[in-house]
Structures are given as structure tokens and as C-alpha cells.
Amino acid sequence: MKLNFILRQSDSTSPNLPIILIHGLFGNLDNLGILGRNFQKHHDIIQLDLRNHGLSPHSPEMNYFVMAQDVLELLDQLKMEKMIIIGHSMGGKVAMTMTALIPERIKTLVIIDIAPVVYPLHRHNEIFMALNAVTDAKITQRHMAGKLIRNFVKDENIILFLLKSFHEGIWRFNVPVLWDQYQYIVGWEPIPTWQGPLLFLCGELSHYIKREHREQIVSYFPIARLHVISGCGHSPHAEKPDVVLRSIHRFFEKTYINQFS
Template identity: 30%
Template sequence: MENKRFAIGMEGRFRPIILNTLRSTYYSRTFVRSTVNLSYKIIGENSVEPDDEEPAVFILHELLGIKRQWGSLAKTIMNITGRQLVAVDLRNHGESPHANSHKYEELTMDVINLFEKLKINRATIIGHGMGGRTAMCVSLIAAKRVTGLIIIDTSPVSTPKQLNEEFPKILIAMKSFDFKNAKKVNNAKTEAKKQLENIVTDDLTMDTVLSNVKVKPDGTIGWACNVEIFIKHFPYIKSFPPAMTVKQYYGPTLFIGGQMSEFLPPDDLTSIREIFPQAVITYIPKTGHNVHVDDPKTFLELTISFLKATS
């Protein structure tokens, strides 16, 4: 992969200027006030500092995903590139707080709020599915904080049939599952799998769903994610915010799609480049929506090459 295919990212900006700019342009005070403090895990030996020569790398998971699923890949990326990684649980997921809303505007402010908390001036963002759309929104709102984007199998232009039709059924089935007799997490996962196996179409999606079964703070077993809010706000989750499509991010952007997936259609390329003029789109053969799981070797090669070219 040639370095010249990627543009150089912009420099960071100090916190007061950023927040004032956000409030005075796209974001209302409502979105700023509604941020939650995200759970995260820093992968790397040193603490994250604001003006590191090598910007941190943030990883944002897919709908129903959790940060822990990225542990092995994140460690490999860190070991090879020397870049510090921050794996994040987005709102209503994993160990992050539940909130009564789930719009990309709010997910974006949550991530920017985490930048501020960790004193991160610049970062590259890797995002899968819903996390990829969140990463795109962050770049379109706070472009000078984002040195590059790696977007995994999602588009800001179209919504695939699988997301539009299958996921609402999965969420409804999750909501209807009764945990009241569950005594152990593994037993609860087994029973949940039996109820969902006629709805969930592949093993990787099933694994993602079942990763949400956990012991909650009150000692009961249940879903770690906020299923009811996902159902209520699914129209926002499945669609990229229209207001974002009139903005542009000129930094280096790599879209990695699964050749066998419908989440990143080749027909979207022209419209994607209207929003991300430097976008490079590549497809990994024989992979589905979870390209980083189906072919981790190729995914790591593309990711590491991009990070080295844009550091």
C-alpha cells in the first residue's frame, strides 16, 4: 500500500476553542449536557499524553459489541506500531452508562468528551459498523482532532437490508428473553442462544449478542446493553445523520469492506468521496461484515500500513 494514497492529518486544537466551536456550530447545548462518561481500556505501557508525536488510536465497536472483543487485535496493533490504543464501550453498551437516547450526535459528543478527559489532542479512530458511523461523525465535527479514519464495513450513504430488517427482530427477541430463572451466566447464554437461533443468521452475530449476557450491579443476570433504547431509537441507529452529509473531512480515510457483506456497497463510493474526499475503499475477499474476525491477518496488514503512513 503506497503512502501517497493517504493525506496527512491536521493538528489539534485546545479544549476551550473546540467546545465553543461545537456549541456555536452544529451541536446544541443539549447534546453537550447529555454526554456520558464512557468506559475505556488503554492498551500500551505509558499513560496517554496530550501532545504525543504518535497520536492515540481509538477503537469504537459495532452495535451490540463491547470493547473487550478488540483486545487481541488491539494489542497486536500496539506492539507493531507503537501507537497507544484506547478501546471504548459506547453509551448503552458494555460497562458504559445507560442513557435514554442513542443518536449519533450524542455518541459523537461522548467520544469527544473522552478525548477531553484523557487530554487527547489528536487521534486516529477505528470504527466498526455503528462505531464506524460514530467515528465519521467525530471527524466531521472535530476534524482537527482526527488524524485519520479506518471505517470497517459501514457506509454513510446507505443502510443494508440485514441491518434494517434483521437487527430489529434480534433486539425484540432479546427484550423478550426472561432471565428470572438464570443462576449462572453460561446457563443464561445457552438458553438465550436457543431462543435466538432461528433469528440470528450467523455465528459471529450470535457471539456478539451473547457477549452482552452478564451479572449486573444488582447481582442479577441480564443484558449489559440497553436493549429497550436500541429498539426505541433504531431509526437513528440505522441511518447516518443527514446533517452530517453536507460536511467534509479531508483527512486520510480508509474504508475496509467485506466482499460478501452488503454493508458497504461499491455503488456508494462516489457519494462517500463527496463527504470524505481522501477516502480509499478496499474489500477483503471471502469476508462478511466482521472482516477483522473473518480475516484478521489481512485486516491487520491494511490497518498497520495505514497507521504507519499517517503517523
């Protein structure tokens, strides 16, 4: 599948490895843009829409292997032999799955607030109810969509995030397929161990990376490191971008030999 993407050329005359930014569920290629704008000083940046999101094609199939394969096809199209990948939430699972496809081509991974585990099946029920309510009401104006969503979702940040993908009465993510394939989105399929350097960034107030997940994380990524971003929820890159950027820059500068602890 040919994904919609933006390639931003580095400001440097001798750029470092390209960085691939992969958004999460209900997102689009703009979501990690604040990171991309910073790293563009020294790296080419690729921002993409995953299948069934943004302006990328729709498909009835939605699992991590096919999403990772989509990204790999884009990297091959762009003739990128080695790269750094940063993924948030669902995009983090796509990034981790890519280590099974091209382990030797990935220099390092940064995974934002997600673990390689199976999550509870119904954690987004209220969001799906809200999205379907907007569609059923045939609302076309964004402010009216927001008003209806507030009957289901109380977190204003989530509401504003969802509305970024609402355009003239249409959700740019494929709601029916995301619902139909949701078991695969919250799920996880085992992958081979990857020995490369990996940083997990976790929101202190989030519940996506828990202490009981650490054993499974290490089984897949033996030299992974974890950094907790204080006072943040599931999207620390949006809540405290400066802190997240400092953490990633420090990670890039280190030798990546510390064990996950």
C-alpha cells in the same frame, strides 16, 4: 456522559499517536481487542463502551452526534490532542461523525464495513426478537439463552457475539433504547467534508458498502480509499484479523493521496 473505557499503554518508549477503537451495535470494548493488542506495540490504545453498551451509562438518547460527543469528552478527559480512530459498523459512523466535531485533531480514520448512508430500517428485527425472547423467558444461563436465540438467528457467529454481552440474565446493552432509537442508528445525518486520510475496509460478502454508496462516501471524504477483504462478512477484523491488520499497517505507511476508486 462518562464512558467506560480501558487505556492500554504502548509497549514503546516513544509511542506514536494514540488509537481509539469504537465497537459496533450490540458490542462492547472487547470487540476490537485483537487489533488493539497488535497496535499496542507502538501506540497507546483506548477501548471504550459506547452509551447503552457494555458498562457505560444508559440514556434514552442514541444518535451519532451524542455518541460522538461522548467520545470527545473522553478524549478531552485524557488530554489527547491528536489521535487515530478505528470504528466498526455503528462505531464507524460515530468515528465519521467526529470529523464534524474535531476535524483538526483526527490524524486518520479506519472505518470497518459501514458507509455514511441510511440503511433499511428493519435489518436487525430477528435479533431484537431473540433478545426480547430471552428477557421474557427470564433465562439466566448463557447456554440456555443461546438455545433460545437459535430459534430466531441462524448465524452462529452472531449468536456467540450477542452472548458476550449476556451476564446472569441481563443484557449489557440497553435493548429497549436501542429499539426505540433504531431509526437513528441505521440513519445518517450529513456532515461537512473532511479532507483527511481515511480507509474503508469492506467484507466481500457483506452488503454494508455497495457500489452505489461510493458517490456519497467521496462527497464526505474526498481522499478516502477502499480495500475489500475477500471471503469475509460484516466483521472482517474478527474473521480475518491478520489480513485486516496488514491492510491497516500498509495504509498507515502510505502518503494517503490516492482517490477512492
